[in-house]
Amino acid sequence: MPFGIGERFKASKDAPSQKPQYDVDLVTLLTDPQRQDLLHLITAATEVMRTSLLRTFDTPPPKKSSSSSSSPSETSEKPVTPPATGETESTPNPKESASLSRLRHEATASFDHWQQDLLTRIYDILNPADLESRAGTAAHMQDVIGSTADANDSQNPLPEEEKHYPLDSDMENTRFPAIPTGLSTSLPNPAKPVVLHSILLLILSLETYDARSRTLLRILSTSLSLPPLTLVTLEKSIAKTLVTAAKSSSNSNGGGGGDMSADSSREKQKANNKWNRRIKIGIAGVAGAAVIGITGGLAAPLVAAGIGTVMSGIGLGATAAAGYLGALAGSGALVGALFGAYGGKMTGEMMQRYSQEVEDFGFVKVKPGVPDLLPSGEGEEGEEGPAPPLPPRPSSSSPPLPPRPSSSSPPATTFDEIQASAEKEEKQREKAREEDSRLALTIGISGWITSPQHFVTPWRSLSSHTDVYALRWESTALMDLGTALTSMLKTYGFAYLKIEIIKRTVLATLMAAMWPILLLKVGKVVDNPFNIAKTRAEKAGRILADALINRVQGNRPVTLVGYSLGSRVIYSALVELAERRAFGVVENVYMLGSAIPSGGEGWIGARAVVSGRLVNVYSEKDYILGFLYRTSAVQLGVAGLQSVKWPDGVESVDMSDAVEGHLRYRFLVGDIIGHIGGSELVDWEIVEEEKRKAEELKREEERMEKEAREKDGHGEKELEETAERVEREQEQRHVVKDVAQMKIAS
Incomplete structure (x- = not known):
C-alpha cells in the first residue's frame, strides 16, 4: 500500500457527511498528550546531548594514588538523565586555556543553533494553524495502524536479517541513553516507527542530515523501545526513494540525471530566495497536499514511490510525507547535495586536489553496490612471498585508463569498443549508486x-x-611498514622475543625501556617505515578533515573506523575539524590499536566534534605497538595500550583477551565493532570468516613460539638475515616506483 493508510481510513468512515479527513500525520495520529510527550522527549534528548558536550570541557579528575584507586565496579559508567532547567549552562574551568575556552563557546553556539532550528521545525508541525479541525482521530488511527500491521506481518514476515541477531536485540538500547517518556507505554508499537519516520523526514527538510540529528534519532529509537534495525531500515527506504525520484525527475526534464550534480544547478539552487524556501516549508506544514503544487519536480515521483510508507506497508499519508520533506521534495539539486552527488564527489574530480597533496589519497567504495576498482594485480596476498610492488599512480594530466575487461568477455581492442565498455561500466556504477544510496556513511x-x-x-x-x-592513503609507506612487520614476525627469533616481552608485560617494558638487546639491534628495519608512516598519517588526517568539511560525502553523517595508524589519521582529522569548527559532521568514531597518545588536549577537540560515540579500543598485550612506540614520548601513554581517562565521554574498551598482537586487528575489526557498536553495524557472516583467519594467525604464532622455545640460542643470526632481506625488498620497491614515475614524466 504505497500511499499509507490515509485512504483506507477515509473509506472506513460510515457517515459521508462528516468533515474531510487528512492523510495520516503526527497531528492525526497522536493525541494532544502524546504530542506534548513527543515534544518533551525531543527537547530532553537534545538537552542530554548538550550536557554531554559540555562535560567534554570539565576539569580532568585528580590523579589518584595506587592506594586510593577505585575498583572497576566503582568507576562504572553512570546512567545519563535529562538535566533540570538551568543546569545545562557550562561552568568555566579556571585552568582552561584560551583556545579551549573559544572551542567550548563555539561548540556550544553551534549546537544551540542546530537545536533551535530542529525544535522550531518540529514545534510548527505539531502545532499547525488548523490543529482543532484535524485533531481528534488519534485513537481510531492508532487502532487502524495496529490492525494493518498485524495483518501485513502475518502475510509478509520479516526478512532473516531483521529476525535473528548474533547478539541480544536489546544490546543496542544500552548504547544511547533512554529518556523516560509516556510514549513508550501509551503509543502502540506499530505506531512508533511512524513517529520516528516522521521526525527523520522533518530533519531532512532542514536540507542536511546533521550528525547530531542522527544521534538524536538513536536516542529517540532507544527511548521508544524500537528494535535496533528500525532506524537503518527507514534510512535505506527513504534514501532509495529520494535518489530514484530525483533521477526520474531529471531524466524527464531532459537533464539525463545531470541536473542533480551539475555546478550550474547547485548555483541556481543557492540563488533561490531563502524567504521563498521558508514559505514552501511553511505551507507544506499547514497542508501537505500544497507541496505538490508548489514544488512540482520531485513531489509527484516521491509520492508515487511511497516515501511515506514504513515497515509492514503502514506509515504517513503521501501528501503529509511530502509536506514534511519541504523544499527537499521538489529539488533534485538538494537531493544531490544531500548524497554528495550520489557518491560521485568522493571518487571524482574533487579528489584530484587531495591526491596531489600526498603521495596517494582517495576513497574506494566497499559496499553496497559495485565497488570502485583498485589497480590491476591487487588481489589478496598469498601466504608465501611478498606482495607485488604498487603500480605508479598516473598524473592528473594523464588520460583515464580504460576499464578492465571481465573474465567472461573478450578484451576491448578498438577505440569504439573501449569507449563503449567505459560507458557501460559507468552506467552500471550509476545504477548501483541510485539503488544503493544510504543516508549515512x-x-x-x-x-x-x-x-x-x-x-x-x-x-x-x-x-x-x-x-x-x-x-586509500600513502600506499608505499604503509606497504613498507606492513612488509617489515610481517617479515619480522615470520622469524623464530621474533617469536622468542615476543615470549620475553609478554613475560614482563608490554606496559612495564615500554615504561622501563626493558626491551631485549637482540630486538633493538634489528629495530631499525621497522622503525624507519613506522616513523615515516606515522608522520604522513597526520597529514592524511588533515586532508581527510578538509574533504569532510567540503562535503565530499554530501550533507550526511559520517562514522570513522580505523586501526593502528589508521586511528592516527582519524585522530588528526578530528583535531583539524575542531580547529576549523566543523561541528555536526562526524557521528561516531571507533579507533582500534591506536598509535596516538592516550592523553592531552587534542582529545577534547576530538570529542567536541563527535556527536555520538568516541570509542578507544586497546590491548595491554599489543607487544608490536609497544615496540614501535618505544622510541617515542610515552609520558602521555599510548591509546592502543591503555584507556583514555579524560575527557569525559571518551569510551575505552579493553580487548586484551581477544587481541594479543597488533596484526590481528585487521581480522577482528568486524567482531569488535559488532560487539561494542551494535549488531546492525556489521555483516556477521563475513565477521565469522575473518575471525577464522585471526585464529589461523594465532595458531601460526603459537607454532613458531613453540619452535622458538625448542631452538638453541635466541635466533640472532636469523633476525639479522631477515632485517637485511627486508631492507633489500624496500629498496627494490622504491627503485621500481622511481623508474615508473620517470617514464610517466617523460
Missing part, C-alpha cells in the same frame, strides 16, 4: 598493509546499512 581506514587490497578487505565485514568507503 562509514569510512574505514587501514593502518598497515601488505597488499593494496588490504585497504578494502578489513571493511567488508561492515554492514551495507550505510555507504561504506575505504580510505
